[in-house]
Amino acid sequence: xxxxxxxxxxxxxxxxxxxxPDVAAHVRTCVGCAGRLAEQRxxxxxxxxxxxxxxxxxxxxxxxQRVQAHVTSSPAIQxxxxxxxxxxxxxxxxxxxxxxxxxxxxxxxxxxxQTLATPTPATPVREQPAPVVVKESPAPIxxxxxxxARAERPTVAKExxxxxxxxxxxxxxxxxxxxxxxxxxxxxxxxxxxxxPVPAELVLDALEVRPIxxxxxxxxxxxxEQRHE
Amino acid sequence: MTVEADPRHELEREFEERLKESSDLAIRVAYGxxxxxxxxxxxxxxxxxxxxxxxxxxxxxxxxxxxxxxxxWRLAIDRWRADRRRAVREQTSATLDGDASAExxxxxxxxxxxxxxxxxxxxxxxxxxxxxxxxxxxxxREVAQLLDLPEGTVKSxxxxxxxxxxxxxxCLVNDTPQR
Numbered sequence: 001x002x003x004x005x006x007x008x009x010x011x012x013x014x015x016x017x018x019x020x021p022d023v024a025a026h027v028r029t030c031v032g033c034a035g036r037l038a039e040q041r042x043x044x045x046x047x048x049x050x051x052x053x054x055x056x057x058x059x060x061x062x063x064x065q066r067v068q069a070h071v072t073s074s075p076a077i078q079x080x081x082x083x084x085x086x087x088x089x090x091x092x093x094x095x096x097x098x099x100x101x102x103x104x105x106x107x108x109x110x111x112x113x114q115t116l117a118t119p120t121p122a123t124p125v126r127e128q129p130a131p132v133v134v135k136e137s138p139a140p141i142x143x144x145x146x147x148x149a150r151a152e153r154p155t156v157a158k159e160x161x162x163x164x165x166x167x168x169x170x171x172x173x174x175x176x177x178x179x180x181x182x183x184x185x186x187x188x189x190x191x192x193x194x195x196x197p198v199p200a201e202l203v204l205d206a207l208e209v210r211p212i213x214x215x216x217x218x219x220x221x222x223x224x225e226q227r228h229e
Numbered sequence: 230m231t232v233e234a235d236p237r238h239e240l241e242r243e244f245e246e247r248l249k250e251s252s253d254l255a256i257r258v259a260y261g262x263x264x265x266x267x268x269x270x271x272x273x274x275x276x277x278x279x280x281x282x283x284x285x286x287x288x289x290x291x292x293x294x295x296x297x298x299x300x301x302w303r304l305a306i307d308r309w310r311a312d313r314r315r316a317v318r319e320q321t322s323a324t325l326d327g328d329a330s331a332e333x334x335x336x337x338x339x340x341x342x343x344x345x346x347x348x349x350x351x352x353x354x355x356x357x358x359x360x361x362x363x364x365x366x367x368x369x370r371e372v373a374q375l376l377d378l379p380e381g382t383v384k385s386x387x388x389x390x391x392x393x394x395x396x397x398x399x400c401l402v403n404d405t406p407q408r
Contacts, residue, residue: 016391
């Protein structure tokens with residue numbers, strides 16, 4: 001009766017499981033259980049051998065040649081290499097295109113007064129980046145690459161920038177707003193200009209340029225030499 | 230001064246070597262699933278074709294065999310699932326016909342049929358492990374390498390597969406000692 005409790009462990013051991021120490025000790029001392037274990041082992045080994053025999057098929061005589069002919073007739077490796085080269089060329093083209101676009105990309109100019117002021121002939125036109133940048137943020141982020149790219153190529157200012165001293169931005173903005181709305185009366189400015197004429201000492205006479213007259217030389221070398229002497 | 234071989238020819242030469250040493254392995258793995266020689270050879274050929282396309286990354290010998298086993302098994306399972314009804318019909322027909330060849334006789338035997346049915350009843354992971362262990366008599370370590378699994382996992386699966394087969398083929402187990 002006590003051997004029955006080891007039956008499962010013995011069967012599992014025959015299938016490949018480890019044997020617990022107490023079961024192993026029992027099997028060593030019990031002839032019946034040792035015989036059962038040997039029987040189970042033979043059964044499993046017979047099962048494995050039968051399965052191995054069922055799977056022991058050999059390839060057909062020309063299997064290797066057939067597979068070789070099939071795979072070498074398809075340009076698999078060659079097409080793989082061609083595909084790699086195509087992919088590499090495409091990647092290089094994309095990289096070049098991105099670099100080209102970055103080099104030619106127009107960086108947006110900083111927001112300045114030019115959006116508010118109307119360009120006049122008297123306003124200075126700067127081709128360099130404007131030193132005064134109207135921006136509420138305290139410290140604008142400087143990017144080295146865009147500034148370098150902008151400095152290298154000639155700047156074509158579509159609308160000239162207007163230099164406005166720092167601190168007068170709001171006044172200029174209000175002035176421009178009044179001008180655009182038509183509420184600005186400039187007659188008082190004209191009247192004041194008439195009231196304050198230019199002082200007489202500051203008025204300059206018109207500059208007269210007289211033609212230079214050159215006397216002709218007598219044309220003889222002796223006369224010139226005598227004069228030098 | 231050494232003359233360098235053409236890389237493409239070198240690849241093809243290596244592939245030919247792998248093909249010769251692994252063709253029986255691929256066919257047996259496929260046969261363990263589809264149970265038909267012709268189907269097994271077609272599956273093995275398909276696996277070798279796929280291996281040829283990726284051979285530049287599979288040049289390591291052990292990695293190639295493991296990859297080949299797994300690919301062949303997947304392809305065979307796909308074919309078996311697609312042609313399950315046809316395969317069962319052909320196997321039954323071969324059993325009843327009693328072909329004179331040794332392989333047909335082995336397939337026709339009742340024990341083999343019952344064993345195949347018992348293997349079919351196993352979960353796929355257990356079936357793959359028991360079939361691989363039966364090919365060339367691979368041990369746990371070799372099966373673990375082929376399946377890229379820990380040896381403990383293979384040992385556990387092998388135990389469960391054997392136990393499942395023994396339970397399904399109880400009479401077979403009882404008959405075996407008299408063999």
